[in-house]
Every structure is written in C-alpha cells, then in structure tokens.
Amino acid sequence: MIKSLIPPAGPPRTLALAQLISRTGDGAYYVCAALFFTRVVGLSPGQLGLGLTIAWAVALVLGVPLGNLADRRGVRGTAVFFFCCAGVAVGSYLFVRSFPLFVLAACLYAVGQRSGSAAQQALLAGVVPRENLTKVRAYLQSSYNAGLAVGAALGGIVLLFDTPAAYLAAFALNSVAFFVAALVLCRVPAVPPTPPATKDKAKQSVFQDPPYVAVSLLNLILVLHVPLIDVALPLWIVGHTEAPAWVLSVMFVLNTLAVVVFQVRVSRGVTGLASAARYVVRGGLLLGAGCVIFAFSGSPDSVVPAFLLLVAAAAVQTLGEMVQMAGTWEISFGLAPDGRHGQYQAFFGMGLTVAEIVGPLALTGLIVYWGAPGWILLGALFVIAGFLMVPAVRWGERRLAAAQKASEQELPDTSGELARN
Numbered sequence: 001m002i003k004s005l006i007p008p009a010g011p012p013r014t015l016a017l018a019q020l021i022s023r024t025g026d027g028a029y030y031v032c033a034a035l036f037f038t039r040v041v042g043l044s045p046g047q048l049g050l051g052l053t054i055a056w057a058v059a060l061v062l063g064v065p066l067g068n069l070a071d072r073r074g075v076r077g078t079a080v081f082f083f084c085c086a087g088v089a090v091g092s093y094l095f096v097r098s099f100p101l102f103v104l105a106a107c108l109y110a111v112g113q114r115s116g117s118a119a120q121q122a123l124l125a126g127v128v129p130r131e132n133l134t135k136v137r138a139y140l141q142s143s144y145n146a147g148l149a150v151g152a153a154l155g156g157i158v159l160l161f162d163t164p165a166a167y168l169a170a171f172a173l174n175s176v177a178f179f180v181a182a183l184v185l186c187r188v189p190a191v192p193p194t195p196p197a198t199k200d201k202a203k204q205s206v207f208q209d210p211p212y213v214a215v216s217l218l219n220l221i222l223v224l225h226v227p228l229i230d231v232a233l234p235l236w237i238v239g240h241t242e243a244p245a246w247v248l249s250v251m252f253v254l255n256t257l258a259v260v261v262f263q264v265r266v267s268r269g270v271t272g273l274a275s276a277a278r279y280v281v282r283g284g285l286l287l288g289a290g291c292v293i294f295a296f297s298g299s300p301d302s303v304v305p306a307f308l309l310l311v312a313a314a315a316v317q318t319l320g321e322m323v324q325m326a327g328t329w330e331i332s333f334g335l336a337p338d339g340r341h342g343q344y345q346a347f348f349g350m351g352l353t354v355a356e357i358v359g360p361l362a363l364t365g366l367i368v369y370w371g372a373p374g375w376i377l378l379g380a381l382f383v384i385a386g387f388l389m390v391p392a393v394r395w396g397e398r399r400l401a402a403a404q405k406a407s408e409q410e411l412p413d414t415s416g417e418l419a420r421n
Contacts, residue, residue: 284386
C-alpha cells in the first residue's frame with residue numbers, strides 16, 4: 001500500500017516532494033491565519049476578508065501574464081522564483097502589524113503561491129511524457145493532501161498553545177517550507193523556454209483559444225466543491241441539521257485521507273481526452289448526488305441520521321472530486337499546445353482562484369439561506385457542467401489538430417535539398 005503511494009523515481013518523485021513540503025507549510029498557515037491576523041495583528045474580520053479578496057483578485061489578474069512569462073523565461077526558474085516570493089511574503093507576516101502592510105504581503109503571497117503552482121504544473125508537462133501526466137498529477141495531488149493534513153495537525157498544536165509565539169512559529173515554518181520546496185525544484189531538469197512569438201504566430205494567447213476557455217469555465221463550476229467545506233458546510237451543519245459541529249472534522253479527515261490513499265488508483269482509468277471527458281461526466285454526477293444527500297441531511301430530527309447522511313454525502317462528494325479532478329487534469333494538459341503550458345495552466349488554475357473568491361458568498365447565499373433547494377440547484381450545476389465538458393473537449397481536440405496541421409504545413413520542405421545532397 002505504501003509503495004503504491006510513492007511516485008516513480010526521477011522528476012515525478014522530486015515534484016511530489018516539493019508539493020509535500022510546500023503544502024505542509026500551507027496546512028499550518030490555513031489553520032492559524034484567521035486567528036493570528038484578528039487576535040495578534042488586530043485586524044477586524046472585515047479587514048481580513050477584504051485584504052484576502054484583494055490579494056486573490058491581484059493573483060487572478062496577473063495569472064496569465066505571469067504564466068506567459070514562465071513560458072518565455074523557463075518554467076523551472078520561474079517556479080523557484082515565485083515559491084521564494086511566497087516564502088518572503090509569509091515570512092513578512094512575522095513583522096506585519098497594520099492593514100496596508102497586510103494587504104501588500106497577502107498580494108505577494110497570493111501571486112507567489114498561484115503563479116508558482118502554475119509554473120510547477122508547466123514544469124510537470126515539460127519533464128513527464130504526455131501519456132503519464134495524469135498518473136503523475138495524481139501522485140502530486142496525493143502529496144498535496146498529505147502535506148495539508150500534516151500541516152493542519154501542526155496547526156492544531158499551535159491552536160492548543162494559542163500564543164503569539166506559537167502563531168509566529170507556524171508562519172516561520174510555512175516560510176521555510178516554501179524556500180526548501182524551491183530548492184527541491186532546482187533538482188528537476190530544466191525545460192527550454194519557448195521562443196518569442198513572431199508576427200505570423202502572434203495569435204497564440206490562451207484567450208484566443210475558445211475551446212480551452214470553455215473547458216476552463218466549466219471547470220470553474222466543478223471546483224466549487226473546494227470552498228464548500230470551508231464556509232457553507234459549517235453554517236449548514238450548525239443552522240440546518242441536528243448533527244454536532246465536530247462532524248465537519250470527520251468529513252475533512254475522510255476527504256483528505258481518501259485522496260491521499262485512492263487518488264492514484266482512481267486516476268488509472270484516464271488514458272486520453274475521450275476517457276477524461278467521461279470521467280468528468282461521472283464526477284459531475286457524483287458531485288450532484290452528494291449535493292442531493294446533503295439536502296436531505298437537514299430533514300432528520302435526531303442526531304444519528306443527520307450524522308450518517310452528512311458522512312455519506314461527504315464520501316460521495318470525495319469520490320466525485322477524485323474522479324472529476326483526474327479527468328480535468330488530462331484535459332488541461334491535453335488541450336494545451338506544447339511550449340505554452342505556463343500561460344495555459346495559469347488560465348486553467350484561475351478557475352480555482354475565482355471559486356475561492358466568489359464561492360463563499362455564492363454558496364452561502366445558495367445553501368444557507370435557500371436551504372435544500374439550493375443544494376439541488378448546485379447539484380444540477382455540477383451535472384450540467386460535467387455533461388457539457390464532452391462537446392467542449394471534442395471541440396478543443398478538433399481545434400488543436402487543425403493548429404498542429406497548419407504548423408506542419410508552415411515547416412519548410414527540405415526533401416529536395418536532401419535528395420540533391
């Protein structure tokens with residue numbers, strides 16, 4: 001079992017190690033951040049929310065331009081640089097004691113974390129054969145969740161002490177983790193940068209790739225399950241069910257351990273774009289089914305049935321998450337032209353950033369205030385987005401094939417010269 005969780009030697013294992021280290025620091029940060037900034041720094045909850053919204057909005061706006069820069073300058077060096085930026089940003093939290101400085105540091109952290117992750121994905125595409133990308137990406141996702149779980153446990157210890165020194169230690173850990181992860185990434189082979197576009201090939205921006213834009217927008221809907229557990233679910237459990245609040249911890253542990261143990265196994269069925277699209281359909285159906293079960297969890301008048309329904313819904317949604325993500329990884333890599341994975345992965349990753357910005361507000365309004373009908377509507381959105389991914393992927397395949405054919409026709413014909421020689 002343990003061996004099946006360890007990626008193959010070489011770049012995959014190195015990338016997974018960097019992922020594990022950086023997310024361990026992030027796990028501790030996520031658990032402690034809100035209490036640190038409100039209790040130690042003295043920010044109000046409104047200032048904290050506004051500052052984080054500004055930071056993620058800045059990361060969203062700069063995502064594609066910085067992804068394009070990664071393609072031009074080299075994705076490995078860019079990933080290392082942005083991981084170091086994130087490390088500097090988190091380290092600066094040890095000295096930040098005002099709202100303006102917090103916003104500046106949070107912006108640097110958001111840009112460094114998001115752009116570094118996008119460059120890391122582009123590096124993965126450059127050092128791993130395309131047919132193995134989804135499998136290796138599954139290993140990285142397992143490392144991601146394992147790191148968050150370990151970091152969250154360390155953050156829990158910090159919360160037990162609940163002192164300024166303990167919080168500062170958690171941020172110092174996160175900062176060091178980013179720098180160590182950057183050093184680990186230096187061991188991955190470099191990927192040659194993409195030459196600057198000529199006038200004849202100027203129209204190569206991801207924004208001018210309608211099928212890729214379409215699959216990215218559909219993915220934005222599907223990844224709304226990510227902010228679900230942070231805001232909407234706790235409020236739903238407390239305000240609409242008879243289950244104890246600590247059931248959320250059970251659901252979080254269930255999700256994290258399941259992804260660590262089963263993500264690689266679940267991803268084995270993805271062998272190309274066609275199978276990836278089918279996986280997304282299945283993932284959408286499972287996410288929708290989980291929403292329906294969540295809707296019924298508010299009906300029982302006793303603790304045990306509500307508890308069991310919530311855990312069952314979490315299990316179904318976790319399976320749906322693993323299946324959906326396995327499919328969208330293949331699609332995000334498979335529809336991106338060679339040499340432009342930096343900007344394409346940055347654009348695809350913007351869906352998660354948008355979900356984290358608008359998701360809490362939208363899901364709270366949909367689920368907490370509307371109740372069970374809101375869950376049903378959210379489930380229907382998951383299902384519809386899953387089914388629409390199939391024609392969107394076929395559209396992208398046709399466009400990519402046409403672009404490759406046109407590129408081959410532009411190559412000079414040297415057969416006559418070779419024959420004369």
